Amino acid sequence: MYEKYMKECFELAKKGLGKTSPNPIVGCIVLDKNGNKISEGYHAKYGENHAERDALLKLKNGEEKDGTIIVSLEPCSHFGKTPPCVDLIIERGLKKVVFAMKDVNPLVSSIQKLKDNGIEVIYGILEEEAKELNEVFITNMTEKRPFVALKTATTIDGKISTKTGSSKWITSTEARDKGRELRKIYDAVLTTSSTVIADNPNFNNDLKILIDRTLKVDLKKNFFKTGKIIIVHDKSIKPEKTLGNIEYLPCSVKDNKIDINEVLNILFERKIMSIFVEAGGTFNGSMVETRLVDKIYHFVAPKILGDNSGKSAFDGRNITKINDCINYKVQNVERLEEDILITYKKAAE
Numbered sequence: 001m002y003e004k005y006m007k008e009c010f011e012l013a014k015k016g017l018g019k020t021s022p023n024p025i026v027g028c029i030v031l032d033k034n035g036n037k038i039s040e041g042y043h044a045k046y047g048e049n050h051a052e053r054d055a056l057l058k059l060k061n062g063e064e065k066d067g068t069i070i071v072s073l074e075p076c077s078h079f080g081k082t083p084p085c086v087d088l089i090i091e092r093g094l095k096k097v098v099f100a101m102k103d104v105n106p107l108v109s110s111i112q113k114l115k116d117n118g119i120e121v122i123y124g125i126l127e128e129e130a131k132e133l134n135e136v137f138i139t140n141m142t143e144k145r146p147f148v149a150l151k152t153a154t155t156i157d158g159k160i161s162t163k164t165g166s167s168k169w170i171t172s173t174e175a176r177d178k179g180r181e182l183r184k185i186y187d188a189v190l191t192t193s194s195t196v197i198a199d200n201p202n203f204n205n206d207l208k209i210l211i212d213r214t215l216k217v218d219l220k221k222n223f224f225k226t227g228k229i230i231i232v233h234d235k236s237i238k239p240e241k242t243l244g245n246i247e248y249l250p251c252s253v254k255d256n257k258i259d260i261n262e263v264l265n266i267l268f269e270r271k272i273m274s275i276f277v278e279a280g281g282t283f284n285g286s287m288v289e290t291r292l293v294d295k296i297y298h299f300v301a302p303k304i305l306g307d308n309s310g311k312s313a314f315d316g317r318n319i320t321k322i323n324d325c326i327n328y329k330v331q332n333v334e335r336l337e338e339d340i341l342i343t344y345k346k347a348a349e
């Protein structure tokens with residue numbers, strides 16, 4: 001019976017997508033003692049009320065007493081930017097707490113406190129969906145690194161451009177709009193010198209990261225026109241030019257390549273919790289090789305290039321056995337007007 005409401009909680013939670021980092025997204029519903037829905041809430045933005053507080057503070061006349069609160073994540077029991085939700089639930093006299101997944105944050109442990117106060121606790125409702133919803137938060141907490149999503153748009157034969165680099169446009173306007181929408185969910189977009197030089201994109205995000213090992217990209221490119229920019233470069237090269245919105249991030253280089261692991265560690269220390277990679281096949285290939293790409297958004301256009309030397313979406317591997325593939329699982333398939341979007345998540349190793 002709680003599944004229907006839990007699904008509503010997930011929809012509420014999604015309203016906070018892209019705005020709650022480094023916090024999870026959470027949705028909540030309150031039922032009165034007769035099981036009627038009387039309030040709902042969600043965590044709208046980092047620093048603002050948690051979902052439970054948002055839903056409960058809307059109730060002014062005590063109608064929640066002896067009622068049930070349904071939440072997509074275990075209510076918090078510690079002081080963060082806001083006081084513990086568990087205390088408010090106890091104070092407001094709720095009888096039952098239902099949540100989808102336990103919080104992976106070691107500071108959160110509310111079950112015993114709720115039970116000690118005579119509140120029934122039920123959890124594990126649609127747990128897998130809840131985990132998917134908070135995949136960024138779970139990766140941050142358990143692996144201490146940013147969640148990495150990668151977007152690529154290819155022809156049916158997996159090419160992102162012809163051998164001469166012609167790529168505008170493989171997919172339709174609708175697919176490209178969808179790509180922009182997805183990019184907004186993540187804390188930062190990350191791309192490379194080669195892609196900025198070839199395509200001159202803006203990648204309209206608040207925070208943009210450019211991998212420019214030798215600092216060869218002209219700062220007049222569209223990329224630098226908006227947002228805050230971090231340029232990752234070889235630490236042995238000193239930047240000579242800059243703009244007000246640019247920060248330089250010197251990093252180590254191995255085999256003429258920026259050390260991706262080091263970059264991710266530094267970004268995580270700076271509370272950049274999720275990254276959306278939009279690059280060509282060379283960088284994508286290196287990125288998946290690190291096994292740190294958690295999710296792939298693959299737009300497929302119903303076109304065949306049939307050009308052996310056209311550029312692949314993931315380059316650089318030289319393997320002979322199919323068992324050496326890097327494995328993903330299909331998470332979702334969405335049909336757009338002209339193209340399809342397949343979302344994959346990393347398979348367990």
Ligand SMILES: NC(=O)c1ccc[n+]([C@@H]2O[C@H](COP(=O)([O-])OP(=O)(O)OC[C@H]3O[C@@H](n4cnc5c(N)ncnc54)[C@H](OP(=O)(O)O)[C@@H]3O)[C@@H](O)[C@H]2O)c1
Nearest residue numbers: 152153160192194195198213257258279280281282283286
């Ligand atoms: N269809 C799509 O979804 C899509 C998206 C983006 C781009 N593109 C296309 O992709 C093309 C560019 O692809 P590309 O393969 O030439 O370039 P890329 O993959 O975007 O970038 C590769 C470059 O990144 C630098 N790099 C630094 N550290 C690296 C590391 N650890 N691993 C790999 N590379 C590293 C190297 O340049 P340095 O030697 O300067 O360090 C390398 O040549 C463009 O034509 C663009 O249109 C397509």
